[in-house]
Amino acid sequence: MDFFYHIGRYILLMQKVLGRPDEKKMFRRNIGKEIVAIGWDSIGIVSIISFFMGGVMALQLAINMENPVLPQYLVGLGTRDSIILEFSSLVIALILSGKVGSSIASEIGTMRITQQIDALDIMGINSANYLLFPKIIAGAISFPVICCLCIVLGIGGGWIVGDVSGMVPSNQYILGLQFMFQPFYVFFSNIKMIIFGILITSISGYYGYYAQGGSLQVGQASTQAVVVSSIAVLVFDLSLLAFL
Amino acid sequence: MIEVKNVSKSFKDVQILKNVSTVFEEGKVNCIIGKSGSGKTVLMKSIVGLHEIDEGQILFHGRNYTGMNDSQRKQIRKEIGMVFQSGALFDSETLEDNVMFPLRMFSGMSEEECRERANFCLKRVEVINKNKLYPSEISGGMQKRVAIARAIALNPKYLLCDEPNSGLDPITSIVIDNLIQGIAQEYNITAIVNTHDMNSVMEIADKIVFIYKGEKWWEGSKDEIWHTDNQELNDLIFASSLTKKIKQSL
Numbered sequence: 339m340d341f342f343y344h345i346g347r348y349i350l351l352m353q354k355v356l357g358r359p360d361e362k363k364m365f366r367r368n369i370g371k372e373i374v375a376i377g378w379d380s381i382g383i384v385s386i387i388s389f390f391m392g393g394v395m396a397l398q399l400a401i402n403m404e405n406p407v408l409p410q411y412l413v414g415l416g417t418r419d420s421i422i423l424e425f426s427s428l429v430i431a432l433i434l435s436g437k438v439g440s441s442i443a444s445e446i447g448t449m450r451i452t453q454q455i456d457a458l459d460i461m462g463i464n465s466a467n468y469l470l471f472p473k474i475i476a477g478a479i480s481f482p483v484i485c486c487l488c489i490v491l492g493i494g495g496g497w498i499v500g501d502v503s504g505m506v507p508s509n510q511y512i513l514g515l516q517f518m519f520q521p522f523y524v525f526f527s528n529i530k531m532i533i534f535g536i537l538i539t540s541i542s543g544y545y546g547y548y549a550q551g552g553s554l555q556v557g558q559a560s561t562q563a564v565v566v567s568s569i570a571v572l573v574f575d576l577s578l579l580a581f582l
Numbered sequence: 583m584i585e586v587k588n589v590s591k592s593f594k595d596v597q598i599l600k601n602v603s604t605v606f607e608e609g610k611v612n613c614i615i616g617k618s619g620s621g622k623t624v625l626m627k628s629i630v631g632l633h634e635i636d637e638g639q640i641l642f643h644g645r646n647y648t649g650m651n652d653s654q655r656k657q658i659r660k661e662i663g664m665v666f667q668s669g670a671l672f673d674s675e676t677l678e679d680n681v682m683f684p685l686r687m688f689s690g691m692s693e694e695e696c697r698e699r700a701n702f703c704l705k706r707v708e709v710i711n712k713n714k715l716y717p718s719e720i721s722g723g724m725q726k727r728v729a730i731a732r733a734i735a736l737n738p739k740y741l742l743c744d745e746p747n748s749g750l751d752p753i754t755s756i757v758i759d760n761l762i763q764g765i766a767q768e769y770n771i772t773a774i775v776n777t778h779d780m781n782s783v784m785e786i787a788d789k790i791v792f793i794y795k796g797e798k799w800w801e802g803s804k805d806e807i808w809h810t811d812n813q814e815l816n817d818l819i820f821a822s823s824l825t826k827k828i829k830q831s832l
Contacts, residue, residue, distance in 0.1 A: 361687045453670040460630050461684050462659030 348544050354466040355474065355540070368472035369479075376438050376473065376539070377480025381487065383437065384430060388421075388488040391429070392495030395420055400505040413506045414496070414514020419523065421492035426485045427527045428575045431534035434481070435567040439542040442473055443563035446546025447556035455547070470543040474536055481535030482528040489524065530578055534571050541567040583608045584629060584740060584772055589638035591621075591628055598624045600796045601638070609770040610788035611763050613777055617818060621796040622776045623667075626744055629774070630662055631655055642740065660688055663733030663771075665743040669725035671717040671732070677704065678713035681732045688736060703731040707761055723754035730761055734769070741766060741773045747782055755779060759786045780819050783807075792818070 359365035399413045446469060449455050458465035493515065500506030545563035549556050584606040591599040598621045606612040616622045627633045629640055631647065640647040642658050650658070671680045681700035685691055691699065704713065707727040717725055726746055733741055743762060747755040763786040766773035777783060783790060784804055792800040792815050800812045807819060808829070820826050 364686055448673075452668050452673075453666045454672055456627075456632055457664065457666060457670040457672075459632060460659055460662060460664045461687065462656040463687060 344544075347548070348541070351466055351470075351544055351547060352540065354464060355470045355543075357464055357467045359467060359471065360463055364468075365472060368468075369475050372472045372476030373480055375441070376476045377483060380434060380437060380480070380484060383433070384484050384488055385491055387433060388426070388430070388491040389495035391425060392417060392421060392492030392497075393499030395425070395492070396496030396500040396506055396511070397503060400500060410506060410510040411514035411517060413500065414511040415517050416514075417496040417511075418493055418515050418519070421496075422489055422523045422527055424575075425492060426488040427530040427534065428571065430484060430488050431481070431531065431538065431571045431575075432568055434484070434534075435538045435542075435571060436564050438477070439538050439564045439567045440560045442539060442542035443546040443549075443560040444556055446470070446543055447549030447559045450547060450549045451552060451556060466547060470540065470547065473539045473543055477535030477539035478532050479535075481531040485528055485531040486524075489527070526578075526581070530575065533574055533578070537570045537574060538567045541570055583643055584774070585639075585641040585644075586625070586629065587639040587641065589625070589628060589640065590636050591624055591633060592636055598796050599628065599635075602793070602796075602798045603638075604791050604798055604801055606772050606774050607789065608772045609767060611766050611773045611775060611786045612789045612791065613775045613783045613787040614791050614793060615778060615780075615783055615818065616793035616799075618778065620793045622778075622793050623744055625793060626742055626774065626776045630664060630742060631659070660736060661739040663736070663738035663741045665726065665729045665733050665741070665746050667745040667748050669717065669722070669729040671725055671728055673717055676714050676716055677709065677720070677728050680717070680728060681735050684732065684736050699735060700731075703735050704728070706734070706765075707731045708757075723750050723758070726750065726754075726758055727761065730758070730765070734765055737769065739771060741771045743773070743775045743777075745777055745779075746775065747777060747779045752781065755782060756785065762786060778818075780825065783819075 396413055396417045399416045400410075403412055403416075446455075449469070455465045455469070458468060497508065497511050500511050501508045542563040545559040545566070546556075549559040586602055586604050586606075589599055589602045590597065602625060614622045614625060624633060628635045635648060638648070642661070645658065647655065647658055671677075672683065675683065678697070678700050681703050682696045685696040685699055689696065689699075701713070704710070707730050709724060709727050709731065712720060712724070717728070720728070730746075741762070746758050746762065750758065759782045762773055762775060765771060775782070775786070787804045790802060790804060790807055791798060792812070794814045800810060800815050802810070807815070810816065820829050
């Protein structure tokens with residue numbers, strides 16, 4: 339019953355969120371601020387993780403595929419497809435649900451308990467729309483960009499680590515990258531990231547918006563936001579596989 | 583003028599407000615007093631629509647706020663300035679941006695005009711040369727003053743203050759009281775102050791509404807309050823030994 343209660347309340351909140359913004363100039367300004375907070379500020383952690391994961395992936399594949407029957411370029415192919423299809427979208431989305439999700443839930447939750455949201459409501463502003471809509475749009479814009487960055491750095495990491503360690507020759511790795519390349523995978527991964535961006539920002543915003551009590555409850559809301567948005571990401575990832 | 587007619591409000595099975603009726607007059611400071619948990623804040627939040635009332639009516643200059651939809655209410659909400667107990671300034675904005683916020687949203691003024699108006703309001707509440715600071719960088723008293731500046735930025739018809747003196751020293755409290763009183767008279771605003779600070783009540787109240795266990799128990803002026811025989815009200819206002827001595831000396 340609790341599940342349906344939250345689904346219903348989430349849908350009602352989204353109806354409020356998706357209304358027309360009160361002031362377009364402020365709305366555009368807020369989208370810019372949120373792109374910086376959600377996208378730009380996540381580039382550091384995503385870059386480090388992507389580079390090292392690409393490197394580890396290439397090395398693991400090289401070690402496990404050390405067989406004269408299997409061509410070496412398969413390391414490049416395997417690294418490429420793993421990074422494009424799952425790592426750049428699913429794994430990065432899970433990481434961002436922790437970083438971005440908890441930040442949104444605690445920010446909005448603190449605004450709720452310190453009556454800043456009440457202040458917006460009293461001014462006649464649709465607080466849900468004002469606070470959450472820019473975050474959702476920023477998530478939908480930033481996440482695919484992060485996904486592309488992750489693909490580049492992950493594949494680059496695999497190349498550099500494979501080459502430096504001497505386990506995967508550069509020419510073989512690059513051949514693998516080009517072999518049977520499906521541009522649709524990149525498109526598909528970006529579509530997934532747009533959906534994950536919307537899910538993470540809206541679910542986290544939902545938990546923050548309805549936070550009640552004090553700092554303890556804001557902490558709980560933040561934790562719930564991360565858990566629920568991670569589960570939602572996993573469920574949608576599995577569901578979207580049907581379109582591949 | 584704000585009229586409250588037979589307002590009742592419950593949360594789950596607990597009735598917080600019971601058939602409260604009163605009138606808050608224009609150009610005057612109306613104080614709602616009562617013990618903690620008596621329903622003062624619920625009444626104030628019901629007046630501005632943060633709580634939906636179960637029964638009764640709230641009228642702003644004869645306009646029935648209770649029966650309005652969200653877009654109709656939005657128009658009235660632009661005429662309301664509210665100062666919260668915590669100040670409720672936006673943490674991520676500077677003091678100047680906090681005051682400019684309602685102007686940017688609703689006034690249609692240019693950025694320069696908004697800034698000028700914000701500076702005027704900040705000067706009115708005696709916050710000078712602090713425009714670029716953030717709320718966390720100033721004292722509680724100053725936060726309240728900035729909250730008042732934000733509340734008056736759009737020239738509201740109604741100013742509601744929820745415990746504006748809580749957590750402030752007596753001198754700063756007097757500054758805040760004088761500001762509220764001065765602004766109410768200067769702009770002919772209907773001011774409602776929710777407080778249990780009896781010094782404030784005696785300083786600025788033109789009308790006092792006493793809420794006891796969710797009911798309007800008493801209403802009158804600050805002159806009448808000294809001579810009331812209402813036991814519960816006497817228990818509240820003469821709770822301290824100082825006020826008891828004053829009462830005895832009268």
